[in-house]
Amino acid sequence: MFEKMKKSLFLQKRSGPVYITFDDWILHEAIPFSVDSSETFNASIDKVIASLGDSVELLGFGEALHGGEDILILRNRLFQRLVETHGYSAIAIESSFPRARAVNEYVAGRGPASYEAVQEAGFSHGFGRLDANRELVEWMRQYNADATHRVKLQFYGFDSPTEMMFCDSPRQVLHFVLDYLTSIESTSAQEHRLRIEPLLGLDSDWENPAAIMDPTKSIGLSPAATALRIEVEDLIAELQVRRPELVAKSDENRYLEAMQYATVARWLLNYHAALARKSESGKRIVQCLGLRDAMMSDILAGIVSREHGRGKVLAFAHNSHLQRGKAEWQLGTDLLTWWPAGSHLDEIFGPGYAVFGTAVGVSDANGIGQPQAGTLEARLTAGPGPARFIPTHKGQGLPTSAIVALPTRSGSMMNPTYFALTPQSFTDFDWLAVLDKTAYNRGGPQLVQRGSK
Numbered sequence: 001m002f003e004k005m006k007k008s009l010f011l012q013k014r015s016g017p018v019y020i021t022f023d024d025w026i027l028h029e030a031i032p033f034s035v036d037s038s039e040t041f042n043a044s045i046d047k048v049i050a051s052l053g054d055s056v057e058l059l060g061f062g063e064a065l066h067g068g069e070d071i072l073i074l075r076n077r078l079f080q081r082l083v084e085t086h087g088y089s090a091i092a093i094e095s096s097f098p099r100a101r102a103v104n105e106y107v108a109g110r111g112p113a114s115y116e117a118v119q120e121a122g123f124s125h126g127f128g129r130l131d132a133n134r135e136l137v138e139w140m141r142q143y144n145a146d147a148t149h150r151v152k153l154q155f156y157g158f159d160s161p162t163e164m165m166f167c168d169s170p171r172q173v174l175h176f177v178l179d180y181l182t183s184i185e186s187t188s189a190q191e192h193r194l195r196i197e198p199l200l201g202l203d204s205d206w207e208n209p210a211a212i213m214d215p216t217k218s219i220g221l222s223p224a225a226t227a228l229r230i231e232v233e234d235l236i237a238e239l240q241v242r243r244p245e246l247v248a249k250s251d252e253n254r255y256l257e258a259m260q261y262a263t264v265a266r267w268l269l270n271y272h273a274a275l276a277r278k279s280e281s282g283k284r285i286v287q288c289l290g291l292r293d294a295m296m297s298d299i300l301a302g303i304v305s306r307e308h309g310r311g312k313v314l315a316f317a318h319n320s321h322l323q324r325g326k327a328e329w330q331l332g333t334d335l336l337t338w339w340p341a342g343s344h345l346d347e348i349f350g351p352g353y354a355v356f357g358t359a360v361g362v363s364d365a366n367g368i369g370q371p372q373a374g375t376l377e378a379r380l381t382a383g384p385g386p387a388r389f390i391p392t393h394k395g396q397g398l399p400t401s402a403i404v405a406l407p408t409r410s411g412s413m414m415n416p417t418y419f420a421l422t423p424q425s426f427t428d429f430d431w432l433a434v435l436d437k438t439a440y441n442r443g444g445p446q447l448v449q450r451g452s453k
Contacts, residue, residue, distance in 0.1 A: 022379060022402040032385025035077050045081045048389050048431055052354045057312055058304050060342060060355035062319035062429070065418035067366050067447070070438035071358050072132035079314050080139065083153065089311025090303065092156035094318060096124035097264055097299050098173050100157030107140045107155045124163055131442035151310055158299040158315060160292050161268055167275065169206035170228070173265045177235060180258040184249045192235055199228040211275050215284065220272030229269045236262045253306060260302040267295040282334040290338040293321060297344035319357045320419060323428035342428070357429035359421050365440035366447065367414025375409040376421040380434045390432040398426065414447045
């Protein structure tokens with residue numbers, strides 16, 4: 001195959017080479033790397049980051065599946081290089097926004113003395129049990145403990161306070177805002193608290209897992225919930241109106257943090273209201289998926305604002321959350337589509353947002369076999385290196401027509417979070433990180449073959 005690539009011709013334009021074949025493009029444009037070689041890995045990262053330009057404030061790094069150990073290791077090494085060389089001060093991962101504050105306190109050397117104290121309370125989706133996440137957090141804590149590092153690293157979650165079959169009560173995020181106001185002056189905070197507290201009711205009513213599939217089990221449109229949404233709007237309005245005063249009496253970062261919690265409360269109540277609306281199941285699920293991703297983008301925008309003047313932000317989540325184009329999920333006979341967080345971030349930041357996607361050739365532990373001949377993964381993993389960075393829609397000379405004709409590989413019968421590349425991937429991402437293989441996450445839950453007991 002490589003002999004054929006070497007013989008193929010390419011044309012030169014002022015903008016750079018235009019390749020006749022897809023395989024020729026891969027051979028010439030791929031940047032091979034190995035995370036086991038610091039020298040080649042760092043050089044490849046530096047080259048890719050330089051190609052993105054200086055305007056990037058938020059860099060997304062997507063994972064092709066939840067369960068790819070080597071992707072997490074790559075993320076950790078990438079973040080370390082971004083911090084050490086490229087001015088990054090924070091990482092935000094696909095985990096609950098309010099829970100992550102406990103992890104950030106640990107990273108700062110405050111709060112709990114051990115990681116075990118935050119691995120459950122500080123993460124959603126069980127992500128705190130993953131060894132690679134522990135290694136990331138411990139490296140950040142060690143970095144911050146070094147007095148020579150003037151800019152201290154921040155850890156954030158940017159997922160909504162929800163999980164697949166669970167949605168938080170708004171109590172925690174609202175209490176955070178009310179406590180902030182109380183720390184400045186108690187009169188106004190007490191007035192808000194007296195109106196809000198009776199409307200919160202029981203956390204168990206908000207967090208009923210049956211409400212995810214059955215709107216009649218949700219309290220999101222009850223009279224109390226509707227009144228609470230109005231109270232939250234009043235609370236947000238007061239924070240906005242009094243911004244100069246509140247910043248002066250606390251500081252800008254504390255104010256922005258309180259505003260983030262308040263807007264998350266607004267999003268969360270909107271999500272609960274969507275759960276309570278009766279409609280076709282597919283339409284209701286799509287609305288909730290769209291709300292979740294819009295909330296994620298809003299949280300990330302707030303994180304970038306909080307880090308402004310300190311450094312840039314790396315966001316890590318599933319490819320489908322960070323991509324620019326519409327996300328798709330085949331649920332039974334329904335093909336669900338919605339606008340993911342990446343599409344919103346692209347509108348908010350323009351050239352200030354750049355994003356990597358990842359792809360995997362083989363993962364036996366995740367039920368991902370060899371990619372079928374001719375698929376994108378088969379062609380991309382045939383390139384040099386155990387892994388390689390591939391430029392996409394911003395790459396020079398990309399033969400788009402050749403990509404559109406390529407078939408999509410099969411998925412996994414063990415890990416439903418695995419999504420294969422499609423032709424859309426070449427406009428969804430600025431670069432792809434393509435790995436020949438990945439092990440399963442250390443510390444992750446056991447996978448079971450779908451259809452088995």
